[in-house]
Amino acid sequence: xxxxxxATWQEASTVTLRGHAAVVIDVLRATSxxxxxxQSGAREVIPVETPEDARLAAxxxxxxxxxxxxxxxxxKIEGFDFGNSPYEYTPRSVGGRTVIMTTTNGTRAFxxxxxxxxxxxxxxLNVGSVADFLLREGRDVVIIxxxxxxxxxxxxxxxxxxxxxxxxxxxxxxxxxxxxxLAVHWYGTNTGTSVDVLASCAxxxxxxxxxxxxxxxxxxxxxxxxxxxxxxxRSLVSR
Amino acid sequence: xxxxxxATWQEASTVTLRGHAAVVIDVLRATSxxxxxxQSGAREVIPVETPEDARLAAxxxxxxxxxxxxxxxxxKIEGFDFGNSPYEYTPRSVGGRTVIMTTTNGTRAFxxxxxxxxxxxxxxLNVGSVADFLLREGRDVVIIxxxxxxxxxxxxxxxxxxxxxxxxxxxxxxxxxxxxxLAVHWYGTNTGTSVDVLASCAxxxxxxxxxxxxxxxxxxxxxxxxxxxxxxxRSLVSR
Numbered sequence: 001x002x003x004x005x006x007a008t009w010q011e012a013s014t015v016t017l018r019g020h021a022a023v024v025i026d027v028l029r030a031t032s033x034x035x036x037x038x039q040s041g042a043r044e045v046i047p048v049e050t051p052e053d054a055r056l057a058a059x060x061x062x063x064x065x066x067x068x069x070x071x072x073x074x075x076k077i078e079g080f081d082f083g084n085s086p087y088e089y090t091p092r093s094v095g096g097r098t099v100i101m102t103t104t105n106g107t108r109a110f111x112x113x114x115x116x117x118x119x120x121x122x123x124x125l126n127v128g129s130v131a132d133f134l135l136r137e138g139r140d141v142v143i144i145x146x147x148x149x150x151x152x153x154x155x156x157x158x159x160x161x162x163x164x165x166x167x168x169x170x171x172x173x174x175x176x177x178x179x180x181x182l183a184v185h186w187y188g189t190n191t192g193t194s195v196d197v198l199a200s201c202a203x204x205x206x207x208x209x210x211x212x213x214x215x216x217x218x219x220x221x222x223x224x225x226x227x228x229x230x231x232x233x234r235s236l237v238s239r
Numbered sequence: 240x241x242x243x244x245x246a247t248w249q250e251a252s253t254v255t256l257r258g259h260a261a262v263v264i265d266v267l268r269a270t271s272x273x274x275x276x277x278q279s280g281a282r283e284v285i286p287v288e289t290p291e292d293a294r295l296a297a298x299x300x301x302x303x304x305x306x307x308x309x310x311x312x313x314x315k316i317e318g319f320d321f322g323n324s325p326y327e328y329t330p331r332s333v334g335g336r337t338v339i340m341t342t343t344n345g346t347r348a349f350x351x352x353x354x355x356x357x358x359x360x361x362x363x364l365n366v367g368s369v370a371d372f373l374l375r376e377g378r379d380v381v382i383i384x385x386x387x388x389x390x391x392x393x394x395x396x397x398x399x400x401x402x403x404x405x406x407x408x409x410x411x412x413x414x415x416x417x418x419x420x421l422a423v424h425w426y427g428t429n430t431g432t433s434v435d436v437l438a439s440c441a442x443x444x445x446x447x448x449x450x451x452x453x454x455x456x457x458x459x460x461x462x463x464x465x466x467x468x469x470x471x472x473r474s475l476v477s478r
Contacts, residue, residue, distance in 0.1 A: 178441050
């Protein structure tokens, strides 16, 4: 079995997806927020690439049950209901609703996963559950880290390493590409330091400057959520 | 002072180069071969993007002193004088000559460095000399790892980490991006294992399959060459 990791969604452009299980990771903050929204009872989260796509999708029939979420430059988009903070996605705000979401890096990574047989959203919050899901699925795995504006991001790589370490069960014969080996090494030599890794990476420092310290701390929690959001059509839903 | 690392030349597309010193790294094998060619007394190495560019450049006046080198798929290009093995670039074969070179990843990384105030070629062979050169230069540093067909490559990242560790002199206040931090970590937790790193990375294994074991071993040597090839116009020349 193979594990292929792309450190940015741009890097994934030439990756074979057919027949594979794809995992999208954007720890700060898109996939952490998506996992939280599904845990809070959102009916579905629809990742779209642009604010305009989000507004168009919101005009469709069941619009009374739709909320718009996401960010540009880390901040809520004008006219949207919510930004990209997981704390905004509570049972009260999104329970039973459709969340249409667009973010700078994360929602584009889902577009890069098109063609995979199954696609899931992973964050540190649900990394153990995603590993269990992938082991049951039994397919070759493609991990697409969102990265930050085209650059390698240490938070995503750390989460990817945590995921791969949980997949690499003794006895199984896994083949890792260079990116996957790097993620395992980065995580394995920094295990238990998720708070420090997220606070010190470039994106974590930027979020702290914007006042989102609490989000960074929240996103560094490991295995607090059992949900594995799975893409069905264009929607991420509870598995 | 800043050190910004791109793990692939594609990642460098949005990086600020003006005012910076750029370092291009393609350990397997372009920059190792370029460093070797300059050490062997080549008058200049001209990196070009395509075999067609190379053939056109070779038609210019001083063509009697010109040799064509490079690879596609790891192998010598039809009609070229040499492939991409450093062992081909001896004083006898390239001394006093112009080498026009095109490779899959490495020579494109030089194109990605366009706009930097100064650009140098680094490999493990000359990593200490490049570090000394950059410290004297005193500019912010942009490191462009070639990568392998758009993917992160562990050999280049290892060399970049070795370079950065030599630059980070105590007392100086360097700011590293996430990629540069990752390279320092990868090198720092694998110091002294360059042969293993190069032999086990995806590109090293592919080269071994093609019969280039000896090249992989040669490229893993550290600090055996004093030359720092510097880009002047379109030519890499001895500093």
